[in-house]
């Protein structure tokens with residue numbers, strides 16, 4: 001039997017994985033699924049899958065890159081599964097959703113106000129993120145999924161359509177819906193008082 | 206869409222359509238008449254300019270969030286031990 005070449009074609013000892021990579025994988029997952037418990041499960045599934053497929057590790061990429069690619073697939077599977085469960089209860093968003101957001105002749109019912117200057121100070125940024133966190137949690141599942149994939153994972157449209165098995169037009173409608181929903185929520189939770197300034201509310205189409 | 210339809214679209218585009226185009230702009234290349242309609246609408250519509258600004262801020266913040274390391278986040282001790290035990294059981 002020919003001896004295995006003593007290169008880095010094999011993984012390190014699995015007993016060291018959790019300490020060496022656990023936090024990195026956990027951070028990657030928690031950022032995308034926004035839930036610690038799910039993220040922990042995904043890390044465990046990832047390391048388990050890595051253990052069972054140790055032979056397929058080619059050593060071409062760093063070990064951590066390999067773990068992350070497995071984790072990424074697990075995350076996408078997780079979101080796909082959740083999206084499928086949700087579709088049984090909530091039909092695909094239809095155009096009527098927008099009827100409440102826009103008045104006659106397609107004008108905003110609740111016009112965006114108070115947004116000025118795109119350069120946020122560190123303080124503003126921190127507050128914005130806190131509000132965004134809250135608003136993202138309130139998104140209905142169909143929109144939360146596209147938020148995770150598009151905004152948090154920065155995945156491109158084509159890949160998201162494949163993951164969720166939806167058409168591009170459907171995805172674009174959902175993204176639009178997700179963005180106007182976030183806008184409304186952030187105006188309340190981030191801009192807060194600024195929104196009620198009468199001067200700001202006057203500006204019309 | 207024929208030329209007349211396109212011209213009509215550019216001149217009559219409303220907030221509902223303009224905000225969809227603003228969102229679509231980050232997803233697909235807009236057609237020439239769509240870009241023209243958007244530019245024309247933003248020129249005359251304050252609320253949609255605000256919305257465009259909001260989208261810019263959102264994109265900027267999301268890019269920062271997805272790029273930054275969240276170093277303060279750690280696996281809990283319990284899950285650490287649990288995962289180690291699971292790995293050992295399957296080794």
Ligand SMILES: [Zn+2]
Pocket residue numbers: 205219220221223246250251252253
């Ligand atoms: Zn408008």
